[in-house]
Amino acid sequence: MNNLLAIPIILPFAAAAVTLLLRRRPGLQSALTILAAALHLAAGCGLLYRVHHAGISVLHVAGWPAPFGIALVADHLGALMTVITGVVYGAVAVYSRADIRTDAIARGYYPLLHVLVGGISGAFLTGDLFNMYVWFEVMLMASFALLTLERTRAQLDGGVKYVVINLIATLLFLTGLGLVYGMTGTLNMAHLHVKLGMAAETAPVAAVAVLFITAFGIKSGLFPLFFWLPASYHTPPVAVSAIFSGLLTKVGVYALIRTFTLLFPFADNGLQGLMLAAAAGTMIVGVLGAAIHQHVRRILSFHIVSQVGYMVLGLALFTPLALAGAVFYLLHHIIVKANLFLISGLIRQQGGSFELARVGGLYRRRGLIALLFFVPAFSLAGFPPLSGFWAKMIVVRSSLEAGHFLLAGVAAVVGLLTIYSMTKIWNEAFWKPQPDADPEEAAEPAPLSGWMLAPVVAMALLTVLIGLSPGPLFELAQAAARELLEPAAYVYTVIGETR
Amino acid sequence: MEPVLALLAGAMVAASVYLMLGSHLVRFIFGLVLASNAVNLLIFAGGRLDVSRPPLIPGQELQPTALLANSLPQALILTAIVIGFALLVFIFILFAKAYETIGTVDPEAMTDAEPPAGRAVAPQREHP
Numbered sequence: 001m002n003n004l005l006a007i008p009i010i011l012p013f014a015a016a017a018v019t020l021l022l023r024r025r026p027g028l029q030s031a032l033t034i035l036a037a038a039l040h041l042a043a044g045c046g047l048l049y050r051v052h053h054a055g056i057s058v059l060h061v062a063g064w065p066a067p068f069g070i071a072l073v074a075d076h077l078g079a080l081m082t083v084i085t086g087v088v089y090g091a092v093a094v095y096s097r098a099d100i101r102t103d104a105i106a107r108g109y110y111p112l113l114h115v116l117v118g119g120i121s122g123a124f125l126t127g128d129l130f131n132m133y134v135w136f137e138v139m140l141m142a143s144f145a146l147l148t149l150e151r152t153r154a155q156l157d158g159g160v161k162y163v164v165i166n167l168i169a170t171l172l173f174l175t176g177l178g179l180v181y182g183m184t185g186t187l188n189m190a191h192l193h194v195k196l197g198m199a200a201e202t203a204p205v206a207a208v209a210v211l212f213i214t215a216f217g218i219k220s221g222l223f224p225l226f227f228w229l230p231a232s233y234h235t236p237p238v239a240v241s242a243i244f245s246g247l248l249t250k251v252g253v254y255a256l257i258r259t260f261t262l263l264f265p266f267a268d269n270g271l272q273g274l275m276l277a278a279a280a281g282t283m284i285v286g287v288l289g290a291a292i293h294q295h296v297r298r299i300l301s302f303h304i305v306s307q308v309g310y311m312v313l314g315l316a317l318f319t320p321l322a323l324a325g326a327v328f329y330l331l332h333h334i335i336v337k338a339n340l341f342l343i344s345g346l347i348r349q350q351g352g353s354f355e356l357a358r359v360g361g362l363y364r365r366r367g368l369i370a371l372l373f374f375v376p377a378f379s380l381a382g383f384p385p386l387s388g389f390w391a392k393m394i395v396v397r398s399s400l401e402a403g404h405f406l407l408a409g410v411a412a413v414v415g416l417l418t419i420y421s422m423t424k425i426w427n428e429a430f431w432k433p434q435p436d437a438d439p440e441e442a443a444e445p446a447p448l449s450g451w452m453l454a455p456v457v458a459m460a461l462l463t464v465l466i467g468l469s470p471g472p473l474f475e476l477a478q479a480a481a482r483e484l485l486e487p488a489a490y491v492y493t494v495i496g497e498t499r
Numbered sequence: 500m501e502p503v504l505a506l507l508a509g510a511m512v513a514a515s516v517y518l519m520l521g522s523h524l525v526r527f528i529f530g531l532v533l534a535s536n537a538v539n540l541l542i543f544a545g546g547r548l549d550v551s552r553p554p555l556i557p558g559q560e561l562q563p564t565a566l567l568a569n570s571l572p573q574a575l576i577l578t579a580i581v582i583g584f585a586l587l588v589f590i591f592i593l594f595a596k597a598y599e600t601i602g603t604v605d606p607e608a609m610t611d612a613e614p615p616a617g618r619a620v621a622p623q624r625e626h627p
Contacts, residue, residue, distance in 0.1 A: 130575055130578075134578065134582070137582045137586070140586075141585065141586065141589065144589060144593070145589075148593060148596075151596060151600065153600055153601055153611040154611045154612040155612075156593070156596060156597040156600050156601060156611070157597070157601060157609045157610070157611040157612040157613075158611075158612035159593060159597070160524070160593065160594065160597050160606065160609060161606070161609075161612075163589075163590055163593060164527065164606075167531060167586060167590070168519075168534075171531075171534055171535060171538055174535075174538050174542070174579060175538050175541060177542075178538060178541045178542035178545045178575075179541070179545060181542065181545050181546065181572070181575075182541075182542075182544070182545025182546070182547075183545075231612055231613065232612060234612070235612050293614070295614070298614070
């Protein structure tokens, strides 16, 4: 039954192949995409159920025992990330039906979307460092093509910068990986945990760890490596920027969590201070960047950066509560952020622009969108009782417990500044009257599309649900944190005995 | 053999950084090619080098009888080369398209996705 582990990876690639064959039938492509996403979500939930009740599962692909072959491993973190990937995959699949124009579909939007999700799922489930590099490349290739699919000037400009910096990040990752292989002779992460733990000299290990911080830091948008993110995320179609903002940078955060618990635990190297400083810088600079912008998707892009800081702060504190907080934050943030980008599409459709100066009066005309924006926006800012409140509270509390009062203060202040940006969008897009309103246009707003509304409503409900009853998710996050801090079970499951 | 490869890889990275920092996208591509080959050499050297020890197992044996060259780095490099090649083709096309549409190869002059200088609040062109 361990074959279940391969399903979230195989399914998107199969869907990519079939949608490629159906390239002249957009309706069928879309229906198939929604089906594939639903199955992916179901497989992810099945995997999480199994991991939670029967422990970590491992699949030795083609029967090669670890560390010789490639192992797929699902622990709590991997399974939770797979489930959340399924949620965003489904939301974007439904939303795309109304958002993606036919010429983009003709250029292969749906197959690329599936390949992207396949790469993301692979990165979450692999237990092999080189294999993770390959999934990163799969994911990047699909994201490059999705970002520049419509070939507008802004997309090509953003695309060039995105491609360049991501290729450099990947090369750094490959360099680090090559050096780790040279030091230990293995690439299996569980095996690496044992081998690196026995390393006689810690200085070279720490040097390689810095390569990993830089590579994954670029991917996750860590200060001071985030500049590519707000330069490109506002250019693609809304559905694409939703899946990018929800999942792509979080793959970087996931990779940081995985490598810095399993390969280079903070206890052994002097990197904790560096990581804490990077987390604080990320939170502050991201939120200040968002404060000066007046374009909905640019504001949201800077908030991705700022929120990544909270997750990295949770990782860098390296206590059980802080890691649970990081995992909880990760999950809550993916839902909220993808949803906010989807809602920015609704604002554009109803208000006519992403520029705050040009939209207005949406509260009066479209109260429903205002309500739907309110939930994720104020969850992002950390209003009780929405999901972001619990996420922020856990991270702030764990930094207080660890004695980092300054960092706790930074986290709280950044939360306040987040409210400032969200209120700005609220005031401008919803509250103020429509600028130079054309009376005829105002009388008859564009009809709301059910395909766009349904995923937004579903994810807003999910946010409220997590907010009202954070217990189950927090329990899962705690289980994930326990496994991450005590990797013995992970190692034993993958390579049998502690060699 | 390893020190030679290490020096060579170092020189290649230095040259590639120089090229990448130039203000021309084609220079960047050459820099990228150099850098990815330097990383490949690094992986190769990381697997330890050996002369004249082919990784072959004699006829009836199930396991190697003598020391042999490590073949795993070659598999890793092959994967990296294939992926790198695909990426190279893609960025050539992307850069060509960007040049055709935006009309410049200087990354500093590509500002279509950025807010106009000093006026983050100004209305901006966006995709239709």
